[in-house]
Amino acid sequence: MRVSASLLAAVFGILLSSAAQAAEPTLTVYTYDSFISEWGPGPAIQKQFEAQCHCKLTWVGLEDGAALLSRLKMEGKKTKADVVLGLDTNLTSEAAATGFFAPAKVDVSKLKLPVAWNDKTFVPYDYGYFAFVYDSQKLPNPPKSLAELTAPGDQPKILLMDPRTSTPGLGLLLWMKEVYGDKATEAWAKVAPKVLTISKGWSEAYGLFVKGEAPMVLSYTTSPAYHQINEKTDRYKALDFPEGNYLQVEVAARMASSKHADLAEQFLAFLTSPEVQKLIPTTNYMFPVVDIGNDLPAEFRNIPQPQKTLLMPSDEVAKHRHAWIREWLETVSR
Structure with missing residues (x-):
């Protein structure tokens, strides 16, 4: 059978394209759902990173940061994750103790955070x-x-999150412990009747809040900036308590089992790049970890800083987290 030169060229081109696609490695990143939502930073990060890495970036979304650690413990070294993005300082010691994570090579010496950063494994991104x-x-x-x-x-009535599956939920649990210590259960017993519902993750609770289900929700000092920027309203406001507000530093890390270690390191470094950090305020609605100058929206520059920063050492959280959660469950379920 005779075949035209143009047909041969077309077939050859398809084969080359297929071979090139097959040769591209796939980097799998576990994160939380809101990060990769259409309004989150995930889509833009994926587009920018794929343009420079000659790879395919695949997201796996879970409800929240605490759920990420539970998933990794279940999967163990057989996990498909190359990178985990969305743990925070309340979980880093417990996460490191699993042995699943590898030290990062990213230079974090120039990051600007409210606390000193000495961790060699976990890379802050907001x-x-x-x-x-x-x-x-x-x-x-x-x-x-x-x-x-x-x-x-x-x-x-207040909308809260479960500390077993949600990093904000865990943050509130530790916030109460920092302020009330051994009397935290007494404080929880007084709060419990005011709680409308306790959701698995932040997205569900905040969604109920904006729908008007309750007039208060656990969130962030930066949350009103979302409404100011996108809805041009200052209807929603954050409370700055004299006892202090609890700090959350979100981190990413490379899995020791990753078959794409160099690519994973490239991605971790990319998270702290100006390109990504400029996205953080208006997509993840958190503070960037590098100075982005005039690219920081005015709505963020006007956010009052907490009167006192509260943050419990990660190793102390790892030591007591499960016991404190049991204590919380016994109190709120009465």
Whole structure:
């Protein structure tokens, strides 16, 4: 059978394209759902990284950061993850103890964080402060302190997250421990009647909040900036408590079992690049870990800094986390 030269060229081109695609490695990144939502930073990061890495970036989304650690413990060294993005400082010691993670080669000496960073494995990519966010149209007189929030009485309903599956939920658990110590269970007992629901992750709870299901939700001091930038409203506000607000530093790390170690390192370094850090404020609505100058939106420059920064050492969290969660469960389920 005679075959035209143009047909041969077309077939040859398809084969070359298929071979090139087959040769491209795939980097699998486990993260939380909101990071890779259409409004999150994930889509833009994927586009930019794939343009320079000659690879395919695949996301696996879970409900929240705490769920990431649980998934990794279940999968063990057989995990398909090359990189995990979305753990935070409350989980890094426990995560490191698994032996699943490899030290990073990324230079973090020039990162700007509210706390000193000495961890050799986990690479920070953003940070923020937990806060209670309220709807000022429905709640003109919100609680002015954590003490007022935890005082007995008929107060507005609150939306919270489960500390077993959610990093904000765990953050609140530790926030209460930092402020109340051994009396945290007493404070939780006073808060429990005010809780409308406890969701698995932040996205679900915040979605209920903006739908008007409750006038208060556990979120971040930066959350109102989202509404100011995208909806041109200052209706939603964050509370700055005199007892302090709990700090969250979100991190990424390379899996020791990854077959694409160099590519994973390239991705970790990319997370701290100006290109990605400029995305963080208006997509993940957290503070960047590098100075992005005038690229930091005015709405972020106007966010009040907490009167006191609260942060528990990661090794202390690892030592007590499960016991404190059991204590919390016993209290809120009464």
